Each structure stands twice: as structure tokens, then as C-alpha cells.
Amino acid sequence: MPNVLSDDEELLNGLGSEIMKPSRQGNHMARTVKRWVNKERATTADLKNVNIDGVHGPVNTESYISPGQLYSTDSGNLFHAGRILVVLVGLPATSKTLLSVAITRYTRWLGVRTKSFHFSEYKESAKNIPSDYFCVVPTSKEGVAFVEKLRMQMLNDILAFFNDLSGQLAIYDALNIRKIDRKNLETTFSEIGVKVLFIESIVSDQEIMNRNIALALESNDYKGLSTDEAIDEYMRRLSVNEPYYEMMTHDEELSYIKYINLGKQIIVKDNIHGYLVNKIVFFLMNLRQKKGCVYFARCGTSDKDNYIHDEELNEEGIHYSQVLKDFVLQRIKQKRQAKKNSDSLVEVIDGSHDEDLKTSLIVWTGPRKRTHDTALFFSKEGIKVQQRSELRQLNPGSIADLTDQQIMDKFPSEYKESLKDPYHFRFPRAESYHDLAVRMEPLLLEMEHTSKDILIIAHESTLRVLYGYLMACTCVELPNLNFTRDKLVEISFSPFCNTVELLNIPLTS
Amino acid sequence: MTTSFYDLECKDKKGESFKFDQLKGKVVLIVNVASKCGFTPQYKELEELYKKYQDKGFVILGFPCNQFGKQEPGSDEQITEFCQLNYGVTFPIMKKIDVNGSNADSVYNYLKSQKAGLLGFKGIKWNFEKFLVDSNGKVVQRFSSLTKPSSLDQEIQSLLSK
Numbered sequence: 001m002p003n004v005l006s007d008d009e010e011l012l013n014g015l016g017s018e019i020m021k022p023s024r025q026g027n028h029m030a031r032t033v034k035r036w037v038n039k040e041r042a043t044t045a046d047l048k049n050v051n052i053d054g055v056h057g058p059v060n061t062e063s064y065i066s067p068g069q070l071y072s073t074d075s076g077n078l079f080h081a082g083r084i085l086v087v088l089v090g091l092p093a094t095s096k097t098l099l100s101v102a103i104t105r106y107t108r109w110l111g112v113r114t115k116s117f118h119f120s121e122y123k124e125s126a127k128n129i130p131s132d133y134f135c136v137v138p139t140s141k142e143g144v145a146f147v148e149k150l151r152m153q154m155l156n157d158i159l160a161f162f163n164d165l166s167g168q169l170a171i172y173d174a175l176n177i178r179k180i181d182r183k184n185l186e187t188t189f190s191e192i193g194v195k196v197l198f199i200e201s202i203v204s205d206q207e208i209m210n211r212n213i214a215l216a217l218e219s220n221d222y223k224g225l226s227t228d229e230a231i232d233e234y235m236r237r238l239s240v241n242e243p244y245y246e247m248m249t250h251d252e253e254l255s256y257i258k259y260i261n262l263g264k265q266i267i268v269k270d271n272i273h274g275y276l277v278n279k280i281v282f283f284l285m286n287l288r289q290k291k292g293c294v295y296f297a298r299c300g301t302s303d304k305d306n307y308i309h310d311e312e313l314n315e316e317g318i319h320y321s322q323v324l325k326d327f328v329l330q331r332i333k334q335k336r337q338a339k340k341n342s343d344s345l346v347e348v349i350d351g352s353h354d355e356d357l358k359t360s361l362i363v364w365t366g367p368r369k370r371t372h373d374t375a376l377f378f379s380k381e382g383i384k385v386q387q388r389s390e391l392r393q394l395n396p397g398s399i400a401d402l403t404d405q406q407i408m409d410k411f412p413s414e415y416k417e418s419l420k421d422p423y424h425f426r427f428p429r430a431e432s433y434h435d436l437a438v439r440m441e442p443l444l445l446e447m448e449h450t451s452k453d454i455l456i457i458a459h460e461s462t463l464r465v466l467y468g469y470l471m472a473c474t475c476v477e478l479p480n481l482n483f484t485r486d487k488l489v490e491i492s493f494s495p496f497c498n499t500v501e502l503l504n505i506p507l508t509s
Numbered sequence: 510m511t512t513s514f515y516d517l518e519c520k521d522k523k524g525e526s527f528k529f530d531q532l533k534g535k536v537v538l539i540v541n542v543a544s545k546c547g548f549t550p551q552y553k554e555l556e557e558l559y560k561k562y563q564d565k566g567f568v569i570l571g572f573p574c575n576q577f578g579k580q581e582p583g584s585d586e587q588i589t590e591f592c593q594l595n596y597g598v599t600f601p602i603m604k605k606i607d608v609n610g611s612n613a614d615s616v617y618n619y620l621k622s623q624k625a626g627l628l629g630f631k632g633i634k635w636n637f638e639k640f641l642v643d644s645n646g647k648v649v650q651r652f653s654s655l656t657k658p659s660s661l662d663q664e665i666q667s668l669l670s671k
Binding site for chain 1: 546547548550577578580628629630632634635636653654655656657660
């Protein structure tokens with residue numbers, strides 16, 4: 001029986017090395033600090049208590065650690081990247097808010113302390129709003145003062161985020177259409193060592209334009225107006241700002257990305273460098289407008305629910321598969337019909353792009369028989385089913401198929417440690433949730449890339465990770481999420497946040 | 510009453526009749542224009558398109574309209590002078606009209622009935638909305654104010670080659 005080293009002993013001797021005498025000098029292999037700083041105690045999180053994602057939640061908890069985070073540092077900065085300000089550039093309704101929220105979700109998932117600062121939110125909470133506040137150069141004295149005040153508030157909050165809250169990535173969401181505004185931002189933040197990256201969003205595709213304008217008209221800016229009146233008002237605002245729009249060019253000597261027609265084309269200026277910045281670029285290359293939903297379902301049952309054997313479905317499992325297929329297809333049809341009949345212009349536009357289910361729904365399963373066989377009824381309907389190796393369940397290693405009591409008996413010290421940090425703990429020859437999250441990242445990017453409805457049939461462990469990303473959960477919440485067989489989880493997308501709905505699968509019929 | 514594009518008629522800037530049957534066999538772009546609009550700089554690109562394809566059978570007609578934000582307040586003479594002086598416009602500018610409402614010009618009533626615009630609405634939403642008509646008199650495309658004239662180059666080229 002090999003000795004089990006404590007954390008401190010392992011750190012002193014270095015991972016994988018022979019045990020050395022404590023008195024030995026100059027051990028350069030040893031890590032000088034623990035891998036995780038300030039772990040937080042686990043608490044239970046129930047799916048039903050939350051139906052809006054946490055992407056706008058605060059990041060100022062000292063002990064905050066993200067699901068996909070590889071390591072932590074005292075300063076909070078990761079990837080040797082220092083601090084970064086992302087500045088969005090573009091006219092109204094060019095998906096700037098969508099971009100800022102998506103980048104926030106993804107980078108937070110990686111562990112970067114990210115926060116978006118939306119001009120529209122500052123305007124919402126202001127008083128005595130002048131009528132020309134939406135102009136980049138307001139005509140009235142009150143308008144000029146108002147816009148300047150909001151800009152100063154935003155700048156001060158961003159500086160506080162960097163300096164007081166150990167923020168690493170701030171996203172500035174406003175028009176920023178003039179060269180002088182961009183130059184000022186670059187100058188202000190360069191002086192304090194913050195790298196500035198501009199992302200210009202351009203929409204010239206009529207279909208995307210229609211949808212974006214419809215979304216914009218649903219904001220508070222246009223409350224009380226009929227749709228016709230709202231469009232006129234929108235065009236008036238656009239008309240006022242259009243003459244001031246200076247598209248980004250090489251001459252400005254700034255780092256920028258042009259994101260055109262929601263990712264159909266991306267132009268990256270050649271002076272962009274740095275691991276984290278390039279990770280953002282890669283993410284943008286995969287980001288697309290979402291029209292469908294993502295659905296999560298467990299697989300059907302087998303006789304022994306055993307990990308070691310790759311079991312087939314039993315009778316109950318086959319029945320579940322049939323019911324699941326009928327329920328999912330019915331739900332998607334229902335939802336699309338509701339879109340066509342909706343009062344919301346966005347929904348009507350989305351509904352008008354309705355397609356045959358065979359081509360607009362895709363089903364992903366894990367590589368194991370139970371998950372794939374649960375999707376057989378979808379295959380019979382002509383719907384594409386793909387086995388994804390990334391959806392392989394968390395590998396339990398030495399504790400495979402053991403009960404909690406058996407784990408306690410056989411691995412008492414490991415069991416105790418696992419309760420302290422269920423997300424990161426790894427049993428012998430097993431994976432941790434963290435390992436699972438890291439290996440699933442390519443799948444997350446692929447989800448961002450598709451605009452179809454997606455149904456994912458998988459083990460609970462993988463569903464937790466996927467849900468955790470889409471709903472911006474913390475790594476404390478993630479291991480405690482519950483996915484039961486009687487529930488279909490539906491996640492809907494909008495530019496500002498994702499929402500979840502739990503649907504009862506009618507298994508008793 | 511069934512109307513074809515070529516049955517339409519309007520007044521030119523001098524108040525004289527402009528019959529659309531003279532447009533047969535030509536590709537036509539029709540734009541409601543204004544002198545004090547954020548999109549007014551689109552005149553430059555419209556003129557570039559006109560110069561590039563005029564010899565191949567392409568025509569642009571500009572219809573001044575003061576219905577959106579009071580951005581075309583001048584007289585017909587002032588409008589013509591503005592276009593020529595500021596943008597070197599050589600394509601025809603018609604007499605000022607309404608494009609929406611009970612006084613809407615018959616040309617625009619026809620165009621709006623053929624193609625819906627932004628968000629599916631028939632009404633013209635702002636200055637510099639554009640209709641593209643092929644050489645058979647069919648309204649094939651409608652573009653919002655946001656669409657830059659330079660991005661229409663490909664469409665025009667393919668219609669001219671038919």
C-alpha cells in the first residue's frame with residue numbers, strides 16, 4: 001500500500017517525484033503556493049431557484065473561481081495577459097451588447113474576471129434624461145453635459161473594477177463611433193498599463209438588420225410607441241449619428257477586430273497579439289446568432305446503471321426514449337408556432353425562418369450505448385444524431401460503481417477531501433469536474449457556432465458542465481446541479497442573458 | 510386597375526411630365542432623397558454607380574421628399590442646386606413629392622405595393638430607401654436607408670447582364 005501524501009507533503013516533494021528528505025536544500029521543483037487560493041465551501045444549488053443566467057452577476061468575491069479556470073493567482077490576472085479593455089464600436093442595433101455579453105460569459109468561464117459596462121444601463125438608471133441623449137454629439141447643452149457625465153461614470157467604474165476589484169477584462173459597450181473618442185480611450189487606459197482592443201460590429205445584411213432593429217425596438221427607449229412610430233424614431237436616431245461614424249482603419253494605429261454580419265466575416269488587424277486576446281478572437285470566429293434553443297435530457301435507464309459495462313437500454317429506457325422523442329418534437333413545433341403568432345417582432349422574424357425539423361434540429365449524444373440508443377427514435381424520424389466523444393461522462397476511476405458508503409470505507413481520506421471541493425477533487429485514476437470542463441471546451445465553441453435547435457442526451461455530469469457554461473454558474477454550484485429523467489431542460493438565448501425553463505416529460509402515459 | 514411599372518408617370522424638377530415607358534429595357538434604381546439627412550452623403554455613391562453603369566442602361570431617379578424629419582425643406586430649385594454643388598449629381602432629380610400617406614405619389618404607391626421594406630412594413634421608413642427594378646419592369650429588391658449604394662454594385666451588374 002503506497003503512502004498517501006498530504007497536500008503539504010506533495011507540494012514539498014513535487015508531483016510525481018520520489019520522496020525526499022525534508023532537510024534537503026534547493027528543491028526547485030516544489031510549488032511555493034497552493035494551486036487554489038481561498039476555496040469556498042460548497043453549497044447546494046437547485047435548478048428551480050434560478051431561471052436567468054448569472055452572466056451579469058458580480059465577480060468581486062475574493063474566492064470566486066470559474067468552472068473552466070486552469071489556475072488562480074493573487075492578482076487575479078490569468079494567462080500572463082495583464083489587464084485588457086475591450087471597446088465595442090458601432091451604430092445602434094449592430095449587436096454590440098450581444099458581443100459584450102457573449103465575451104463576458106466565455107472569458108468568465110475561463111476564469112478571467114470580466115465585467116461588461118453598458119451605456120444603456122447607465123442611461124436607464126439616470127434622472128432628468130435630455131431628449132437628445134442618444135446623439136453622439138448632442139445639440140443641447142443639457143445633452144452634452146448628460147452624455148459627458150455618463151461617460152465619466154463609466155470610466156470611473158471601469159477604473160475601480162481594475163484597481164479595486166482585481167478585474168482583468170472590462171468591456172465598454174457604447175457607440176464609440178468617432179476617432180477622437182477611441183483615441184481618448186486608448187490614451188487614458190494605456191497610461192495605466194491596460195491594453196485596449198476595439199471590436200467594431202458592422203451589419204449590412206438586411207435579414208440581420210431587421211432582427212436587430214426589432215430587438216432594439218423592444219427596449220425601454222421605445223416604450224409607449226406603436227411599432228410604426230418606433231421604427232421612425234429609430235431611423236431618426238440612426239440618421240443623427242450616421243454622419244459621425246468613422247469606420248476603424250489602419251491609420252488610427254489601434255488594435256481592432258471587425259466583426260461583420262454576426263461573424264460571417266472577421267477582419268483582424270495584424271498587431272493583435274497575446275494569448276487571451278487571441279482566445280477572444282478565436283471565440284468570435286465561432287460566435288453566431290442563435291435562432292433555436294438548447295435542450296438537455298438524460299439518457300434512458302438500463303438494468304444495473306453500471307459504469308464499467310457499456311449497458312443497453314432496458315424496457316423502461318426504451319419507453320422513455322419514445323416519450324422523449326415525441327415530447328421534444330412537439331415542444332419545438334409548439335415554440336415555432338408561438339413565434340409566428342407572437343406580438344414580438346423578433347419572434348415573428350425568427351418564426352418566419354421556420355425549417356423542416358429534419359434539417360433544423362440536431363441531436364448530440366455521448367459515446368456510450370445508453371445515450372446513443374436513447375436517440376434512436378430521432379434517427380428513425382430522419383433527424384441527424386451525432387455521437388460526440390466530448391460528451392463522454394466524467395470518468396469515476398477507482399470509485400466506479402461504488403456507493404457513498406463503499407467510497408467512505410475504501411477511500412476515507414479522499415472522500416473527506418472531496419467534500420471540501422467537489423468540483424476540483426480527483427479520485428484515483430478519475431477525472432474531476434474541472435478536467436471534464438476543460439476537455440469540453442471545443443464542444444462549447446461548437447454550440448456557439450450553430451444556429452439550429454440542439455438536443456443533448458448525455459450523462460448528468462456532462463449536462464452539469466454544459467448548463468454551467470450557458471447559465472454562467474460558479475464552480476461551487478456546478479457539481480450540485482440536479483438533472484432528473486422526468487425533466488427536459490430548455491435554454492433560450494437573447495442578447496442580454498440566457499433563460500432556462502424546466503419542462504415535465506409525461507412519462508406516466 | 511392593373512398597372513405596370515411602365516404605365517407610371519411623374520413630374521420632373523421643371524414640372525414637366527416624365528413617362529416611365531422611356532425606361533423600358535433599363536435597370537432602374539429609385540431613391541427618396543433629402544438634403545439635410547444623415548444619409549445624404551449617399552448621394553456620392555449613387556453618383557458613382559450612375560457614372561459607372563449609365564452607358565450600359567442603368568438609370569437612377571431621385572425623388573425629394575420632406576416627410577422624414579423635415580430633412581428636405583427646400584424648393585425644387587434649391588434641391589437641384591444642392592445636389593449639383595455638393596455632390597456633382599447628374600442623374601435625374603424629380604419634383605418634390607410625398608411617398609407615404611393619402612397624398613403619396615402614384616410611383617411610390619406602386620413600388621410599395623410590390624415589395625415590403627424594413628420589418629415587413631410597406632411604408633417608406635426614412636430618406637434614402639431604395640427600390641431596384643430590372644429591365645422588364647419588375648421590382649426585384651428593396652433596400653433600407655442603411656444599405657450603402659456601393660453594396661448594390663453586384664446586383665446591378667447581374668441585372669444589366671440579363
